[in-house]
């Protein structure tokens with residue numbers, strides 16, 4: 612059983628909802644209504660932290676008003692669009708609750724499911740993820756690619772990343788503190804929670820359609836997320852280079868033997884050209900592909916060694932008490948402790 616009075620002892624809410632926002636003006640009024648209804652029915656105090664990920668519409672104006680008028684609502688404005696995974700990270704860094712729930716803004720992660728997540732958490736699970744059993748109204752392409760992605764990822768990675776699970780989940784304080792100690796840039800949040808272990812459980816839900824607005828995950832963004840997921844959790848593509856190289860050398864050796872025999876027995880004299888071209892283009896293809904794979908990892912290393920902060924906060928609303936305590940550290944995650952700087956103001 613979890614002691615739900617922990618956070619309240621520190622004057623903090625028990626539950627923190629973290630909601631990334633990128634150009635969601637169409638859905639915000641409805642979202643806020645549903646979130647308020649949710650908070651009212653929870654069994655303990657809660658805060659809702661909205662993270663504006665550099666929206667270019669009126670989302671921010673709406674949210675500032677909300678955060679200024681209701682102490683349960685808080686707003687973190689990032690200085691530009693940092694991407695969904697980083698926005699989630701910024702919100703989790705600021706969460707004060709004993710249980711942190713991450714959910715999408717478009718109500719595809721239904722607020723009511725949060726009750727089920729909390730029930731599981733109270734049974735003693737540190738991480739409770741919501742598994743989509745049905746995806747309504749998403750295009751066939753999206754469903755196919757999503758399903759392919761989860762299956763490829765399962766094959767390629769050594770950590771268990773649960774299937775059909777997005778970022779809709781509840782994490783307890785222990786998991787949250789572990790997460791905060793993971794400074795990697797290339798953030799694939801669901802993989803990071805898979806990696807850390809702890810007692811994990813799933814809650815099933817049917818994923819409805821987006822309540823309003825359009826997806827902020829166009830096809831190419833999903834491909835990028837998929838590649839990041841694989842590259843940051845698997846070195847199989849690198850090892851593939853070894854086996855592909857071996858296989859190609861084997862084939863080349865056989866072709867060599869064949870060439871010698873053809874020359875010895877003078878069968879069909881001048882068809883050397885075709886085979887040469889085939890071999891050369893095949894080999895350069897493999898070469899280029901593998902260079903690309905290595906490039907992905909080298910690029911990852913390059914991004915890590917720069918040790919830049921993960922995100923930059925432009926403005927906070929509703930964090931009055933927390934701001935003093937944060938004193939800039941949390942705003943610039945991922946730096947070595949000695950060189951932390953104040954970043955927001």
Ligand code: UDP
Nearest residue numbers: 631632633664694695698715716826827828
């Ligand atoms: N999002 C974000 N930054 C981005 C893209 C998306 O914070 O660069 C947020 C978005 O506002 C939403 C969540 O991430 O709350 C999931 O995005 P979306 O619903 O568009 O993705 P989908 O459900 O279509 O995969």
Ligand code: MG
Nearest residue numbers: 715717719821
């Ligand atoms: Mg969505």
